[in-house]
Amino acid sequence: MTDTAQHFDRDLIVIERELDHLNRLAKTLDSRFRLPGTSIRFGLDTVVGLIPGIGDTLVAAPSAWIIWRGHKMGIGRRHIARMVANSAADYVIGLVPVIGDLFDVGFKANLRNVAILREQLGARHQAHSAAQTETRAAA
Template sequence: MPDCTDQIEHLDRIARTMDRAVRLPIVGVHVGWDSILGLIPGIGDALTLGPAGYIVVQAHRMGTPGALKARMLGNIGIDALIGSIPLVGDLFDIGWKANTRNVALLRKHFESEQDDAPNGAVTSS
């Protein structure tokens, strides 16, 4: 399997945009489009599922195991479920950062896979 570093970096840029693109002054918390769009009732949370789903689709194309994809979908599900609760969900979105969590899971998977491979070669799942 080819080196996935470039693809993971691409997905990390998407996660950064969605989860932590802007630092809020005074409180110092980072928010992204996920939190901002989540403020729009109904449609905002639905719009944020697109980039989140794209990250999972790319993980699938990279050959990740089903258990990892299930965990990633669980992160998105928690984000969508709790994020749909007015006000509480908006605050939760700021801290949960499902896209960032999912890219971290991907990165960890491929780093451990690379560490386990003989002579540092990357193996397929």
């Protein structure tokens, strides 16, 4: 295995750990709890969002962290923009009493954002693997 391939494999391990961490954070924010007797899940985003005035602002910080980590992992601008739009919708609609909290239960912006990260990083991995295969075949 070449040094480049080993470096890429180490990077993949680091990225997978980061994605697992971000996924746990997103689950805590969006689906940590289950409404008894139903399949309805909600998280701290919904619970803290019940605090008038500051609740939604408090949970905006971890949402911003997920987006920032995506940027640091090299996600493209278009996908970062999608993540920002998800979090912005969650924040703005979340400011509306009751309706915003119901929206939080269904929309799950943080889980959507982690899914975007996984999708884009998976596509990058596939492209790199295909390039390595072509390089090996040409050699």
